[in-house]
Ligand code: AMP
């Protein structure tokens with residue numbers, strides 16, 4: 287019952303606990319348009335070469351370089367234009383000696399041609415063309431397989447699919463990719479004092495913000511978030527909300543109702559029902575819970591907005607990224623000089639919201655350590671991690687940063 291009976295974890299230990307709740311997500315084939323930011327789950331082998339055939343890199347004239355040798359501004363070489371080859375044409379005739387074919391960028395090179403003269407170096411003629419410069423054999427040609435050779439791997443399993451990777455998949459004719467599917471995450475806030483943004487604010491109430499922040503954070507890493515209508519501090523209503531929606535979700539994230547107060551709805555509803563409430567030696571965000579309710583993974587975050595956001599950042603975000611198949615699940619870290627002195631509780635890891643300068647030389651805390659200071663969090667670009675065991679940071683001391691931008 288008392289806090290002393292709760293198990294205690296360091297932030298690193300608790301990160302592993304939450305990661306263990308979320309096994310790798312199943313692999314499915316998704317159309318390219320739905321793959322942005324997801325992780326490729328198998329190698330992609332190209333069926334076609336890129337370019338798939340020899341073609342022109344310029345609008346101009348396909349020639350034999352030998353036929354225009356010696357051409358200059360003052361003594362152009364004039365050739366009959368024997369054919370016209372727009373992009374997409376397939377019945378391309380060979381280039382006879384002493385002739386030119388007008389050709390467009392991307393159009394197939396006629397057999398026999400070994401160079402393209404760009405249109406700017408000609409008079410642009412359609413019956414005959416006056417060519418004002420000589421060209422080296424091979425000029426302005428794109429050769430088959432120059433970029434990709436058919437039968438080779440173009441994208442490795444584990445690659446994060448950004449715009450260039452999606453473009454490449456399409457370029458080799460692949461319309462859907464095997465990826466770990468996005469996690470389906472339910473977000474449920476609790477608190478009888480909560481009111482939705484946009485509604486009038488009665489005395490003693492506050493606007494609900496955790497579900498908005500947490501759902502956005504889920505989507506940012508590639509998850510599908512469903513925000514459930516927040517519930518008052520009432521065990522029956524809380525349980526009913528879960529029962530109604532749990533269906534096919536991978537994870538439920540709750541906020542609020544897990545600390546030491548009298549109306550801790552999440553703790554009251556889920557203690558003994560698959561969720562263990564614990565203490566993590568950090569500030570803010572000490573009271574935490576996690577477990578499984580009827581097979582659904584559940585993470586119960588504290589209600590203070592900065593605690594909830596920080597808990598997501600430290601525990602849930604890496605777990606979701608890991609389940610999606612990302613290998614890099616942690617934020618980049620750096621070290622910088624603290625611009626000011628800071629006190630920290632000696633027996634906990636403290637996370638301070640802060641801004642670092644452009645050169646990552648100096649860092650300045652934004653606002654105090656209070657877990658209700660959401661505007662300070664929103665104005666920050668990093669967290670300062672003051673380790674367990676350090677009670678005092680002096681101005682000028684080097685500190686560890688977790689970079690958020
Ligand atoms: P709790 O963990 O439920 O005791 O909540 C701690 C503090 O966070 C209280 O001041 C709550 O009013 C506030 N809080 C809890 N949930 C939310 C929420 N969803 N949005 C904004 N503030 C919240």
Ligand code: MG
Nearest residue numbers: 477542543589
């Ligand atoms: Mg509450």
